[in-house]
Amino acid sequence: MTQTDFDVVICGGGLAGLSLALQLRQEQPVNGVDPILRVGVVERTARPLPPACHKVGESTVEMGAYYFDRMLGLGESLRERHLPKNGLRFFCGPGTEPLARRSEIGPVEFPIVPSYQIDRGRFETELRERCEDAGVTLLEGWTVDTIDLSDCDDTPHRVHLRHLCATGQSSATAPPDSSSSATWHTRWVVDASGRRRLLHKQLDLRRPSAQTASAAWFRVAERVRVDELVPQDEKPWHSRDIDGTRWLSTVHLMGPGYWVWLIPLADDFTSIGIVADAAHHDFREFNTEARARRWLATHEPALAERMDAVATEDFRVMHDFSYLTERAFSKHRWACVGEAALFADPLYSPGSDFLGLSNSIAARLILDDMRGALDEEIVNQLNDVLVRSGENFVEVVREAGVTFPHGSIFGAKTWWDFFHYWTFLAPYFIQGIYRLDAAEHRRFLELGSTYRALNSSAQRVLTAWATLKSSSPPRGSETPHAQPAGRPFIPLPMFPSILAERHVELAKPATPDEVYAKMVDDVELSHQFIQELVVHALSDLPPEHAAQFGQQSGLAAGDVRIDRDRFVVESQSRRTRLASTPRIGRDLERAVGRTRSGELPLLDRLDRALDTSQRATPTIEQPQSSGTLTHL
Amino acid sequence: MTREEIYSEVVQILADSFELDAASIKLDSTLYEDLDLDSIDAVDIFVQLRDLTGRRPDPEVAKQIRTVDELVTFVENEIAAAERGDPEPQPQMPPGAGT
């Protein structure tokens, strides 16, 4: 046996491990690594994998879809053997309301930047074949027992394997020797073992997440379509689905502290899952199939009724699924990818985004090392990107449960969340910024921390708005028409809008300088956006809540940039108002609607929130001690 | 749906969306001058009208519309087309969408 058997050993051949193996073999020529990189993958399960009833994690969004489609070149297969996805579609409001009465948030047309609903069994079978064709050594039916990390640069790591079963083993994938255990020597070792987190556990890298939610999901051998839950005579509701493609979305039915997903799979299977926040729902109420069905009957009766006639193919639960990581990449030649690194939350389907990002960073570092050019500084910078992106995503979901029942608040939240994703992390990944060297990359790291601060601020405003909204009685004086529960339909993204532009731009190649300049401009837009969230919240909440809103949202502490002129024009005629509303504000208003502030003018509400109400006539010119005065 | 019903639906949509007094909207009101709408408003009207017509509007036809009366006639024609099962215009890709 040679000193090293492999350049890279990947422990776990699930979605992350297999795609990393493929990526390494594909990117290698571009990176001028010579000789051919020796990549080994050890995977417990052997083919054939059952189609459809396999694993959770079917829905992809832009980054993940880009990763599989464009970077790994699997687009043709995705289009032919899986389902094109019609974006994410949310139905807000209590599940006991008829579905047609709940606000819908979702795309009007099929999205321009594609994404897919992936059948995991089928996809991973194909990836295994492709890995073998690309010359990857794939060992199936073997398990990694332990990993001995080497502590010096010239000695390989040792990965100890054990054979699980003798069946399904072709000679092409035979182990190095025919005994039932083996040790592989390798320069790099990658943990891709999913929640088993082999190396991640060994090195005690797990960091707790502030998100405490649990999930349960069913796989059924039937198509369960959201439009079946709405009576045929609800004409306007059905006519919104012009092309009859709404079912191809990942459908979210949302209520206080929970959401339920409906994901169509190829071969007429459907994945149906419950995700519920521990602060609102006890896991023991949905942790068995019978209980989960009962839980659905209480919270989402229309769906439960539809499912009465449907047999479960498989049912699984996951308690307190969220965790973060201390580190995912090391100069000592190891990496953790996919769920072996972190998993924050399934809302907005970011699983394959984090997978694509962690794999691409790992691939870059491994190939750098093979060229003898591994720079400790970039290892740490890229580690920071992944770790902080995980934390940032926890901020997105941590308190989201209070916004779920309110169509206009959750509508504003999704608008912000998508904007935030499409202005920083998605372009960062899609434009390949993680490939830059440390000196060039550093400025993006700094920008990333600005974006995270903006996100925290936006989430605080949204949470304060929703918390106070939930605690205030519905406005009695207004007729149902003047004050609908929310817009019946909130287009996301809406054309034309800044958000739609950002979406379209994802597909256009740009240089790092162009990406950077755009991101800097979008910091300004993010500030404007957060101020618009404040405008909506203060108009919507009863004036007696304004002061409390100021406290809870960070407004009183000066955490939100405020331009008082914007609050003055709110009371003027539509023309005047629109003329001085920033474009992003108009977009948001067109999407989620506008609530007129009624009895107390918005500026006065702002003063209550800023806790400056003691001043009877605030002068517009005078900068506020509690906020920065900026003219937009 | 009768023309009367369509008219009152259209008025309702205009009044709700653009903060207009329903009583001020007349059949011969012009969208851009009398009602003071702009081109973004126009896009949004047609998105909302899809709920009523169940069809994607032809942007070339939509662009010609100047008055409330023409808007009502447009909706009438769209509903008739939907009932006949006429083929629909293809979705409009915004400029630059190159996938």
Ligand SMILES: Cc1cc2nc3c(=O)[nH]c(=O)nc-3n(C[C@H](O)[C@H](O)[C@H](O)COP(=O)(O)OP(=O)(O)OC[C@H]3O[C@@H](n4cnc5c(N)ncnc54)[C@H](O)[C@@H]3O)c2cc1C
């Ligand atoms: C409730 C929930 C919903 C989700 N929904 C989505 C979604 O809609 N979209 C999405 O993208 N993601 C979703 N995810 C995340 C999704 O699970 C991940 O994106 C994806 O499965 C991670 O892939 P992976 O390869 O890291 O892990 P896995 O797919 O779990 O692969 C790990 C592999 O390692 C193997 N293995 C484990 N231990 C060993 C060992 N000792 N030796 C050898 N092999 C081993 C396993 O057999 C397995 O094949 C969801 C997660 C949860 C909890």
